[in-house]
Structure formats: C-alpha cells, structure tokens
Amino acid sequence: MDYKLSNTAKEILLNNFQEKGFTIPSKGLYPFQWLWDSGFIAIGFAHFDIEKAKTEIKTLLNAQWENGFIPHIIFHDESNTYFPGPDFHQANLHAQANKKYKSTGMTQPPVTGFVLEKIYKIATEKEDILNFIKNNIDQVYKNHSYFYENRDPHNEGLVYIYHNWESGTDNSPIWDDIWESFDVPDYDFERRDTSHVDPSQRPTKKEYNYYLHIVDIAKECKYNDYKIAELSPFLVQDPLFNAMLIKSNNSLINLYKIIGNNDTKIEQLQKWQKKSITSFNSKLYDEELGAYIHFDLRNKKPIRFISSPSFSPLFAGIPNKEQAEKLINTMITKFGGENMYLCASFDPTSNRFDPKKYWRGPVWVNLNWIIYYGLLNYGYNDIAKQIKSDTLEILEKVGFYEYFDARKKAYTKEINGYGGSNFSWSAALYLDLINN
Ligand code: DGY
Numbered sequence: 001m002d003y004k005l006s007n008t009a010k011e012i013l014l015n016n017f018q019e020k021g022f023t024i025p026s027k028g029l030y031p032f033q034w035l036w037d038s039g040f041i042a043i044g045f046a047h048f049d050i051e052k053a054k055t056e057i058k059t060l061l062n063a064q065w066e067n068g069f070i071p072h073i074i075f076h077d078e079s080n081t082y083f084p085g086p087d088f089h090q091a092n093l094h095a096q097a098n099k100k101y102k103s104t105g106m107t108q109p110p111v112t113g114f115v116l117e118k119i120y121k122i123a124t125e126k127e128d129i130l131n132f133i134k135n136n137i138d139q140v141y142k143n144h145s146y147f148y149e150n151r152d153p154h155n156e157g158l159v160y161i162y163h164n165w166e167s168g169t170d171n172s173p174i175w176d177d178i179w180e181s182f183d184v185p186d187y188d189f190e191r192r193d194t195s196h197v198d199p200s201q202r203p204t205k206k207e208y209n210y211y212l213h214i215v216d217i218a219k220e221c222k223y224n225d226y227k228i229a230e231l232s233p234f235l236v237q238d239p240l241f242n243a244m245l246i247k248s249n250n251s252l253i254n255l256y257k258i259i260g261n262n263d264t265k266i267e268q269l270q271k272w273q274k275k276s277i278t279s280f281n282s283k284l285y286d287e288e289l290g291a292y293i294h295f296d297l298r299n300k301k302p303i304r305f306i307s308s309p310s311f312s313p314l315f316a317g318i319p320n321k322e323q324a325e326k327l328i329n330t331m332i333t334k335f336g337g338e339n340m341y342l343c344a345s346f347d348p349t350s351n352r353f354d355p356k357k358y359w360r361g362p363v364w365v366n367l368n369w370i371i372y373y374g375l376l377n378y379g380y381n382d383i384a385k386q387i388k389s390d391t392l393e394i395l396e397k398v399g400f401y402e403y404f405d406a407r408k409k410a411y412t413k414e415i416n417g418y419g420g421s422n423f424s425w426s427a428a429l430y431l432d433l434i435n436n
Contacts (some may be wrong), residue, residue, distance in 0.1 A: 024418030044428020113248025314374025
C-alpha cells in the first residue's frame, strides 16, 4: 500500500505543536493539552521527532499534582474558543493541585505507562531514551499509586471514574441510564464546541447540564476522591480506563526490569496487577453478552451494553483464550460485516447507536489502534489486519478527522469525517500503524 498521507500526518502534528511544549488535539475545538491525546501524540512524534515525543510527555508530567494525580486538561494558555475553562473547573480547590499549571480536577485514561514503553520500542537511540525514561518513570508510578490508593474505595483493584469526561468516551450511550438517575439544574452558558463542529455531531445541551453538574459536585467536595466516592451521582468502573491502567502497569514492570534495581516497585506493580486482572474478569466480564462491560458503582449494577471499550481488555492481556475468542466473535457479529468498517464505538445493533454523534457510534482511530494491538496480542492476525486496513482506508479517503462513520455506504462524494479536523491523534496513530 502506498502510504501517501505520511507527510500530511507529520505536518498536522508539527502545526499543532505549541511553543510551550505540548500539542493541541485540534485547532479551535481543543486548544489545550489533553492527557490521553498527549500520550497518543507522543507515539506519533516518536516515529520522526523523538525530542518532541519526550517534550510532550515531560510537559504533561510537569502538571502532575503532589498526590500523583495527572489532570485531563492542562490549560497552558488563555483561550476563548473552549468551554468550560479553568474558571469553571477551579482545580485549585484541591490542596495538592499543581501550583504552576491551571487544569481540570478530573483525569483521563492512564496511557502514559504504555506510551513510555512504546516510545522505548520505537526509538533508535536506546540509551538516550532509556535515560529519559529513568528520569520520568517514577512520576508515572506515583500516578498509579494515586489510583490504587484513592480511586478504589472497596479495595477491588478496579478504580473508579467520577465523570464521563474521565472515560474519554464522553457521550457514550453507556451513561444514558445514569443521567436518568438524578436531576440537574439547567445551566446558562455559552457552548463553544458547536461553533467549530456541526451540533448534530456533538453532545446535546441537556447532556452538558449533567457534565457541568457533576463537576460542581466534585468542586463541593474540593476534589477530594473519598468525598467524591461518597457523593458523586456518577461513579463507574470503566473497562477501557481500567484496561489502560493494567496495560500501563505491565509496561512499568517491563521498563523497571530493563532499568534494574527497582524490585520493590516491580513487586508492588505485580500485586496490583494480579488483583486488578482477577476482579476485572469476575466483575466486568459478561458471559452472556460475550463482552466486557461497565459497572455502575453508585447504583450498584452492571451496565449491560457493548461498546468499542468492551474489546480494549485484549490490549492489556486481560481475557483468557476462551474469553478472547468470545469477545472477538461478538465484535465480528455485531460490529463487523461487509457494510461496516471496524470498529464502531457503540453497538450498531442497538437502538442507541447513532452513526454520526461523537462517541455514540462513530469509529475512532485511537480505539481501533488499541484493538488492533490487542488482536495481535492474541494471534488474531487476520482480523487485526482488517481493523488496520479499515482505519487506513477511512483516513486515506477523507483525511485526519476526529471520528468517522462506520457505515461504508455513508461515504458518498460530499462525505468527510466528523468532529475536529487536522486531528492530532488520528495523524499520530496513522504514523504508528503504517510503521508497524
Ligand atoms: C470535550 O470538550 O468534548 C472534551 O472531550 C472534554 O474532555
């Protein structure tokens, strides 16, 4: 295949890179540094500009809080193109918030550990990259300690998220029933996202009322995790979030072994790992659905829907062989087929599926990338090849958008992708996929 977009992908990353040492996900729509975006972006940079990959991670870690927490958005600059900004979030209500960087008081999937390992593998100057990792890995370890000490109130090895923005899959139909479970005020605010993107591709005003209200509750708790666990109406054990943590635990173990002299940390990581994987399989695996699902910790019940996050545990080596086989069968039968690109973000056979709206159905490049490596892990090379070629085909057809229609027939002449354009992680992960 002729990878004709490789230069365009590099240009997008270079254009989105900012003087202060981080990369915006997309101009206008997302004008700051986002945690998991930064991780994927660093992987893309590692393929052609390793110094920028290091800078991206370094800048992210600079914003870490004293307790190990890493925020989901770091507001490096002022911007009037995004809402809600730092004045709404007021992260400094938390006594240990970073004094130098303004941020949100919520986090995002903990990708940094596996990103470090991935960058180590990509880099050609191994000694140099290992030095970089040596200097930064303890901060990532501290972040994992933070999770296990503060976000796991029942000591299960599964951490909670208290906001849909922490999941990364912001308006997934998974949250719909949670929204039904409590009332919210009608906020008066000016949306900014819908001035960049067609509103039919973004969350609704009503959904934003919920998003803002849970931030307000967290603020009342002064972003104290124990209080949030008591009071937040949104409290979920998310399979994608926990799979990223488990994958990153594993990467930290591998990297500490290469570095040497870190036996105590390796032992601790292995303990977390064992407990997390056991609970993950007993609590988040739904035998009947043949998929991993979310658990609503507040209302104490499983959320029995299948989404692309359902397949992410493959990436972290969580399912046994038999579970992996079932999982892949579920993906092929519900999400696959001649007329569909892999992998829709939400079950296309469900009446909650919406092919155009943000996380309610469209294909996302980062989830495809996660599932691709997960399938390779388990030796499902043919279907791995398919998800990779689907991803490349879509990107080459319409360019580096934020998300894409999973229905092949939707690609008529006028079609392009959805959401933001010149989207950094779509470009970054394209560079990784074509180099694999
Ligand atoms: C947004 O503003 O839509 C972001 O995804 C929040 O993280």
